[in-house]
Amino acid sequence: MTTAPPRFTEALVDFDTRLFREKFDREPFLIQHRLPGHPLFELERIMELTRSLPADRVEYNAGDVPITLDPKVTPRTGLSAEETIRRIEECRSWLVLKNVESDPEYSALLRDCLSPMQSIIPDMHYFEAFVFVSSPGSITPFHIDPECNFLLQVRGSKFVRMYPRDNAAILTEQELERFYAGASRNLTCRDEEGTTSRLFELLPGQGLHFPVTMPHWVKNGPEVSVSFSVTFRTSASDRREILYRINHHLRRTGLAPRPVGQSPWIDQMKFTSFDTIRRVRRLLGSKPEPDRRGY
Numbered sequence: 001m002t003t004a005p006p007r008f009t010e011a012l013v014d015f016d017t018r019l020f021r022e023k024f025d026r027e028p029f030l031i032q033h034r035l036p037g038h039p040l041f042e043l044e045r046i047m048e049l050t051r052s053l054p055a056d057r058v059e060y061n062a063g064d065v066p067i068t069l070d071p072k073v074t075p076r077t078g079l080s081a082e083e084t085i086r087r088i089e090e091c092r093s094w095l096v097l098k099n100v101e102s103d104p105e106y107s108a109l110l111r112d113c114l115s116p117m118q119s120i121i122p123d124m125h126y127f128e129a130f131v132f133v134s135s136p137g138s139i140t141p142f143h144i145d146p147e148c149n150f151l152l153q154v155r156g157s158k159f160v161r162m163y164p165r166d167n168a169a170i171l172t173e174q175e176l177e178r179f180y181a182g183a184s185r186n187l188t189c190r191d192e193e194g195t196t197s198r199l200f201e202l203l204p205g206q207g208l209h210f211p212v213t214m215p216h217w218v219k220n221g222p223e224v225s226v227s228f229s230v231t232f233r234t235s236a237s238d239r240r241e242i243l244y245r246i247n248h249h250l251r252r253t254g255l256a257p258r259p260v261g262q263s264p265w266i267d268q269m270k271f272t273s274f275d276t277i278r279r280v281r282r283l284l285g286s287k288p289e290p291d292r293r294g295y
């Protein structure tokens with residue numbers, strides 16, 4: 001039997017459409033892109049972006065940290081964000097600029113990166129973009145994120161260790177419930193050897209898909225790394241978030257809720273009840289709850 005060659009879109013990002021449809025939000029997979037050398041990722045331009053963002057949209061920490069890290073004890077370096085970027089080669093740090101779509105140039109780039117996917121995922125919404133700058137060998141600890149994410153490697157390399165999200169020995173229902181209720185994204189890694197994981201090496205021009213809440217940790221390669229994360233939500237990711245928040249609430253009242261995904265009928269009943277309450281609250285003029293943001 002012959003296999004048809006993969007079909008690629010003609011755009012800033014390239015991907016095998018068949019593979020994309022098969023794996024999106026189920027499994028990690030690689031795509032290609034044309035961002036290496038793009039002027040928006042020169043360090044001088046990133047420093048300019050840093051100066052323009054509100055302080056709470058700029059996070060930077062020591063990158064010489066363990067895989068399991070309590071965010072309350074995350075070590076700081078004593079450097080400013082700009083100094084961190086200027087000295088990124090030797091300061092052993094990790095910096096993220098959040099919601100860079102507030103800058104029109106990065107917003108246009110986010111749109112250009114995601115537009116080829118829109119025909120496959122018509123319910124994409126709530127678009128956000130993040131720029132990561134990291135020192136050689138720095139570590140981003142074990143964590144989960146609430147968005148559908150494509151991490152596009154622009155400069156240097158990264159090793160990403162990705163764990164299954166449906167293995168309770170790695171990620172429990174209670175951890176997911178607490179996360180969606182507002183707890184930290186960082187979690188305890190119970191398999192640092194990675195026996196249950198898949199390892200991806202990301203090189204410039206490659207991008208990796210992170211399904212929603214798929215646990216992972218990242219180690220930088222031997223050079224400075226710059227990457228661009230383009231993210232969005234879908235109806236399925238919104239529904240998943242609501243179901244976990246309902247279960248969190250039920251557990252706090254002393255009940256043992258049925259895990260999300262175990263009974264489609266019960267999930268639908270919970271979702272419909274929540275949706276009805278939300279509609280009634282809207283009619284009564286209550287403020288909507290804030291969206292959960294992560295990276």
Ligand SMILES: [Fe+2]
Pocket residue numbers: 143144145216295
């Ligand atoms: Fe992440």
